[in-house]
Amino acid sequence: MNSPAKPTLRADARRNRARVLAAAQEAFADEGPSVPLDEIARRAGVGAGTVYRHFPSKESLFQAVVLDSIEQLTEQARERLCATDPGEAFFEYFRLVAERAVLNKALCDALAAAGGVEPSSEQRADFRGRLAELLARAQRAGAVRDDITAEDLVPLLSGYVAILRQSPGDLGRVITDGLRAHPPGHENRFDTTG
Structure with a gap:
């Protein structure tokens, strides 16, 4: 029925x-x-x-805000799946998610599963699925290390958020540089030829 x-x-x-x-x-x-x-x-x-x-209730409003934020982020990931530079699209989105979480306490709480606000399994899967697609495209383009998995991204994002919350500025580049296939300035660091 x-x-x-x-x-x-x-x-x-x-x-x-x-x-x-x-x-x-x-x-x-x-x-x-x-x-x-x-x-x-x-x-x-x-x-x-x-x-x-x-x-x-305030709880229902809080939950709606958190879920709406996650839906917006998922939609922004979908839009980046058509980008001509998959590496830049991935890193731009990775930074966007972290910066949005720092600026939006409600989203931070949801990402940390605080206050009992949890996205549905479908929303979580959709968000993580789009993030995984962005990662795969960036890896195929040679922009992201191939030993990074989609499962690695959530704790890496959490670390990036923690860095941004404690040290506003560009310190988060330590994480993004660690994701890059060839971090800026380190391409030939261990090259002993010539």
């Missing part, structure tokens, strides 16, 4: 929901999950009732 389809939101309701999600993402990034729902409504330019109509 099929379950009934979810009702489609009217255009104005979709816009309000998107405004609430955007405002919540900003508020959670600025203040963490303790930000009041009234503050999110104020930032979105809607009444508190509008927030509660779409998200009956």
Whole structure:
């Protein structure tokens, strides 16, 4: 027996929901999950009732923000799968995911599986699948070491996020340079000929 389809939101309701999600993402990034729902409504330019109509609790709003962020990142990975320079597309995306996690506390919490917010297995598989595709394309192009696996990327991303959180600047290049097939400035480091 099929379950009934979810009702489609009217255009104005979709816009309000998107405004609430955007405002919540900003508020959670600025203040963490303790930000009041009234503050999110104020930032979105809607009444508190509008927030509660779409998200009956702060937890449901927090979860929606985290899942929306993961969906956006997955979509951005899909877009990079058509890039003419697979190596640059991979490294650009790797940095984007880490930088977004540093800037967005809600996403950081989700990536660390904190607060009970977890992407669905389908969302997790989709995100990791696109990341693996970007990796494979970059490896075929000779831009990324061939001994790196897709499973290696999640802990490497976590390390990159930790570095960026502790040392803003370019120290994260240590990780990205370690992923490169030929790190900048090290191509002939061990060449003893000539």
